[in-house]
Amino acid sequence: MSEARTRPVLDVRRIYAEDAALALPRGQEVLGRWPDAEVVPVASHWNIPEVHGDERNVQRWVRIKTEALVLGVKKSLLTRPNGRSADFIAPSTANGCAMACAYCYVPRRKGYSNPVTVFANIEQIAKHVARNIAKQGPKTEPNQCDTDSWVYDIGENSDCSVDAMLSDNVRDLCDLFRMSPTAKASFATKYVNRDLLDWDPMGRTRIRFSLMPHETAKVTDIRTSPIAERIAAVNDFVDAGYEVHLNFSPVILTPTWESDWAGLLDQVDDVLSAAAKAQLAAEVIFLTHNEQLHEVNLGWHPRAEDLLWRPDLQEQKFSQNGAVNVRYRSGMKGQLVERFRELVAEHLPSCRIRYAF
Structure with missing residues (x-):
């Protein structure tokens, strides 16, 4: 695993490009970032x-993510209702990720490795989102997503902090929401990209920094920013005009999970400023895994499966798209969720939990 720790997140050497993407200004801009x-x-x-x-390709998992980039055109533009982390899921401006978290669901859908695909038709995507925002009108009833703004997740299939290193797609959407008084953008991230601090989002972009105990992250969160760096970034992003929430996800059961999480929550409580705590909220998501991804991981990172694949604790779950996943057993999981809420109340009392499952 030494390569995963030492190689840069991006060292693009090959760009696989659709002709339609190359014909668009954004496609040409991306080529200009990687002229060689x-x-x-x-x-x-x-x-x-x-x-x-x-x-x-499982043997070249990290190398492909580091060196390959795909340029395409997003053909299906659809904004879907959500209701958990966001009111709506906006069309993706990218698909795939340069990082390699062992529990990531995306490889189950698109195939092995799945480097970043940048969609070059950003103007078309932005116009679609703007029309959808206008169609909603003002938000008149608060919900768990937000009290007064429609929340759009703009990073369902990628990590927007890394995407912003490849193109201006993420900034273009954040600028759109910056001028949208009835809506805000939202995305979860495991990477600290300090270039975003200069964007002046005026509170219309919510960043959700994903956190888990340090020792677990060392095994499962491959090629991501260290947990301590993510925690330290929260105050800076709040000061820069972002709304910053936390994403306690995935919660992975280990023999020391309760004490590990207690220590992490204490660290967050010690580091965050009063301003950060005043606007803080979090979502809690316990691990869902997949047999196909388990087999893939055995080919490149079997150590992670010692934590993720626990038949003694898990049961099958059929997802909405028909996939067969595994999750912690239902009778036990309810107790786990309640215990996690208690840990947050005890060790990070300023943090409101928006939802937990």
Whole structure:
């Protein structure tokens, strides 16, 4: 695993590009960021045998994520209702991730490794989102997503902090929400990109820093910013005009999970400023895993599966799209969620839990 710890997050050497993406200004801008990269024409960003769907790529998991980039056009523009972390899920401006968290669900959908695909038709995506915001009108009833603004998750299938290193797509959407008094953008991240501190979001972008105990993160959160760095960044992002929430996710059961989380929550309580605590909220998500991803992980990072694959504690769960996942057993999970709420109340009392499951 030494390569995963020492290689840069991005060292783009090959750009797989659809012709339609290259014809757009954003596509050309991305090429300009990586002028020495080899450009490989492809018919579809969804079907690139060298990076998707080939089980042999599990041996090159980190290298592909570091060196490969895909340029495509987002063909289906759909804003979907959500109701948990956000009111709506906006169309993605990217798909895939340069990081390699062992529990990530995206490889189950698109194939092995799944480096970042940047969608070049950002103007079309932004216009779609703007129309959807206008269609909603003002938010008249508060809910768990927000009291007075419609919340749009703009990073369902990627990490926007890393995406912002590849193109201006994320900034373009954040600028759109900056001028939208009835709505705000939201995304979860495991990477601290301090370039975002200069964006002046005026409270219209919510960043959710994902946290878990340090020792667990060392095994499962590969190529991400260290947990201590994420915690330390919260105050700076609040001061820069962001709303900053926390994402306690995934909660992974280890023999020391309660004491580990108590220590982490104490650290957050010690580090966060009064201003950060005044606006703080969190979501709590216990681990959901997948047998297919378990098999993939055994090929590149089996140590993580010692924590993630626990048949003695887990049961099958059928997702809305028909996939067979595993989660902690239902009778036990309710007790676990309640215990987690108690830990937060005891060790980080300023943190309101928006939802937990």
